[in-house]
Amino acid sequence: MADAERPDWKDTLADLKLRRERSYAMGGPERLAKHRGAGRLDARARIDALLDPGSFREIGTLVGGDVPADGIVTGSGEIDGTPVMVGAEDFTTMAGTIGTGSNSKRHRIAELALRNRIPLVMLLEGAGFRPGKHGGGRAPIDLIAQARCSGIVPTVAAILGPSAGHGALVAPVCDFRIMTAGAAIFTAGPPVVKESTGEDISKEDLGGPDVAISSGVIHNVAPDDEAALADIRRYLSYFPPTSWSYPPTRPADASTGPRSTPELLDIIPRDNRRVYDIRKVIDVVFDDPDWFEVQPGFGRGIVCALAHLGGHPVAVVANQPMVMAGSIDADAADKAAHFIMVADSFHLPIVFLSDNPGMLPGSRSERSGVLRAGARMFAAQTMASTLKLHLTLRKAYGFGSMVMSLLGFDDQVATFGYPGSTLGAMSAAALTRAAKVDAEASEKLHEAETQASFRSAAKLSFDELIDPRETRDALLTTLVRAMHSRAVPAEPVTRTAILP
Structure with a gap:
């Protein structure tokens, strides 16, 4: 019927x-x-x-x-x-x-x-x-x-x-x-x-x-x-449905393969005092410029983005030199800490692009709790068990380098730098003013600063100094190699640290 x-x-x-x-x-x-x-x-x-x-x-x-x-x-x-x-x-x-x-x-x-x-x-x-x-x-x-x-x-x-x-x-x-x-x-x-x-x-x-x-x-x-x-x-x-699985990979096509990035020589000024838009670097380095920025109107000194590298979803944490020369304030650190924890929870590799003069100094910054926020970001990134890749583009000073995962042997699968990038507790100019040194000593400090990347490479603080034109290929090759660690099934992340 x-x-x-x-x-x-x-x-x-x-x-x-x-x-x-x-x-x-x-x-x-x-x-x-x-x-x-x-x-x-x-x-x-x-x-x-x-x-x-x-x-x-x-x-x-x-x-x-x-x-x-x-x-x-x-x-x-x-x-x-x-x-x-x-x-x-x-x-x-x-x-x-x-x-x-x-x-x-x-x-x-x-x-x-x-x-x-x-x-x-x-x-x-x-x-x-x-x-x-x-x-x-x-x-x-x-x-x-x-x-x-x-x-x-x-x-x-x-x-x-x-x-x-x-x-x-x-x-x-x-x-x-x-x-x-x-x-x-x-x-x-x-x-x-x-x-x-x-x-x-x-x-x-x-x-x-x-x-x-x-x-x-x-x-x-x-x-x-x-x-x-x-x-x-x-x-x-960009995400898997659960922390019990890995993020979905895009099918291979013309955008996912290796390629040189000569455009970066024009985008990134060699002079550390000149600004540029880190978003243009992200456009060039990752598979295509159709990436997704998270929280663009808050903590603008750091850009947090979801992108693809070789078809693999990745999280990008990048200093923005157009905002306060890339200094990291409390809002930027809080934003990045949350973003890092979300990415880590769902096994997205994190690519750190560092170009900052350190945490933002000053009375207003201190009143906003910049040290607490910076410590929170540092704890989040050092706790992250996902694949971490670091690149210093021009400068990384003091605690600003640590929150951006520059510290060697902190579970990164790659730590790269551009030749001539300046490093240290503070810039030579700031150290000159703080120590009140004479012109000769100031010149020596400046010379030491410009050679810092080579000294670091000599001690393996960087896995390698790379030509900016090699940026995408260096990151892509390392990511593909690191993906072999995913032969084991994905599991939820266990965290034991108490965030500041």
């Missing part, structure tokens, strides 16, 4: 269909139209844009009863064929607030991400816990499950509208956080702030992109929903 000819199932299936349709309707036509009229996708459209077509499988559709999906759409799907768990807060349903059922759904998808060893993506636009639905002592069960995902599966959050309270806490727990230009994230929204403190402030000034980026809460900003979701897909393409 055909499905349509089973009368005993007819009423039951009709009831299921009706209940599902109520959930699919979300906040109803008027609220959906208002939401879309503001230039934002609704929760289900966001999931469709994020995932491979037709791959979404919803769970918890009927949770909430008369509150469609209880304000959050959850389930699984695929991104470029890789399974992921996803949750999307539905602002058209009770402002995306969290009820008892939706809290359980949030916990469930995090639990399944960890159990199935697949990434977790949270799309946020909600007002925190629903009044009267806090749930007592079990309120944060979703965040507990999410925190357990850390370092085991990649976690990503997108803030696609106003996000406040408990829901907003999801973002900083994630590895990567992105928001749209019109979104905002805060502990509590403007009405609560006004009631609690008397401060009258807009949501943009309270937690808009400028605030979220400058505070380091958010990594990247996208112009709209579609761009943010596309960036999540790009970001995840």
